[in-house]
Amino acid sequence: MTSHFEQEYQSLFTEELAVAGGKQVLNDPYLHRLQRRHFYLFDVLPLFGTLAALALLAWRPPGVPELLACFAMWVVSGLGISAGYHRLFAHRSWQTTRGTQTLLAIAGAMAGQGSVISWVAMHRRHHERGDRDGDMHSPNLHGPGKRDKLRGFLHAHFTWMIAHPYPNVLRYAPDLLRERHLVSVGRRYYTWVALGFVLPALACALLERSWGGLLSGFLWGGMVRMFMLAQGIWSLNSFCHLIGRRCFVTRDRSRNIGWMAPLIFGESWHHNHHAFPGSASFGLAWYRIDPGFWFIRLLGALGLAWNIKVPSREQIDARTVTHAASWSADSQ
Template sequence: MSVNLEADNDSVVLGESPAEAGTRRVIDSPHLHKLQRRHFLLFGVGPALGTLCALLLLFFRPIGAPEIVALFVMWAVTGLCVSAGFHRLFAHKSYETGPIVRSLIAICGSMAGQGSVFAWIAIHRRHHECSDREGDLHSPNLAGPGLRGKLKGLLHAHLTWMIAHPFPNVSQYAPDLMRDDRMVFVNRHYRKWVVLGLVIPALGCALYEHSWWGLLTGFLWGGMVRMFVLAHGMWSLNSFCHLLGKRRFETSDGSRNLAWLAPFIFGESWHHNHHAFPRSASFGLAWYRIDPGFWFIRLLGGLRLARNIQVPSAQQIAQRTAR
């Protein structure tokens, strides 16, 4: 799940007072669309171009161990903090943690460049409210019948919805986060965290290789390529996981599970399970299903950094399956 708003809230519609704008569920304005297009170009198109440059440079110098480590470590850190943080902790309150860990998770999740913490949570909660119905900003199932409709919906859900869309009002969808001063601070400095996520791998490779070339390749592989790979993995939840895969429970939407994708997107592709049990910290709902996001939460619990981890009982799962 990705969003494309880079401002703190931007909930004021042109021609409306802040009080009037604050009562609207979604907000649509040329000002917001301009911000959304800019975010899409910077953090959607930008990493794609950076990935292309990284691949072209392979003709001049092969990728080394520092770049591979930078890519994997930054992908794992930012991806886990989007999956276990933005999604399970902030959007669904599947577990609790202390203010320091909470803030660090929010900062590292912001480095993914998939939207500020307020914007990400507001859009995701809107998605659950209107899943695969009118109002869902990135459903692939609302573009018409037949193969043409499915392909058009797939493209919309995976990519083009981010160019311009009505924005769920943060004051309506994320008031709990707005009351948290630490989250307000993290949200306000969103773009700085994205830049930090690019600087860290660049400096790491430069210092290890003692060269300007290391600075460039660290920036490209640990920054641009990492953002590109992570983004398309998470965007597949909007597109492929509402079109392809298996269903186990009765839900009102078209969510589906894609088991083979789970190792690559931190267990997020148990998407149908998640829609059946939104409060569950476990998306796999079984120990043998690959769910790195949940494993990370269990690790935090083992370190006494997470508590009240929500997981449905076997009886609750069986009852839901029977229905």
């Protein structure tokens, strides 16, 4: 679901993208080097940071400040991705003020999953080519066998981010390129990622008045938080295109995994989202856990969100199919 390349529209690539014109994707060795650098920094390094935090448990187990920092930063960066990057910027399923847009773009950047315009371009490409040639993180393009499915799972969950064709943002995100405040946020992407580590580290250091608090805040509020959030978001690419339930006929092989919804802000109603990509609600029903949508509704109650798009009951019923029919359609 996510892109891990951050410099799509700035400096060296402004002219290259213009020359690319109508090209759908760009393949360039320099782009791939940047992608690999981002992969090592924000996908591999948090894994080792999490292992370090676990190794230090006997010496310095996390206290209340560390756990609160981890949870708070997980919520902030997670809502930045779910309500901001995904539902607001990629699908325009609701509207808000420029100030709220800026804050959500910064919060999403703290997740370390790419700048907002890059992420949106990648996600729109995924919807356009879902589980077909051109979908860079589908787990279903490696063959029908068990070993093929395993390779597909590993690719979709992790290894696709090492290097991949890069969607031309002039084609996939021209609306965001016209928003100067979003371009400005994107250009400072690394600053926001760093802030996501500095804030919990300083908070824990001040609360505990120790250098140990600085270290544990950095590890638990930064590394562990980023690693946990990434596992949830990557699961949309892997698990949610391999296992789970289907209620609608879609061109892709997306699935719903309801039990994961509280862990990834309602994003695991992934099949619902592919059936109704313009909906701010992924659960499509009040009784389904969808924290990303609840947050948008809260903003609406505060007067900070409007034009919140949700399909009617009639629209949902008209597209609903039986379980057997959905499997039959999916196998075609």
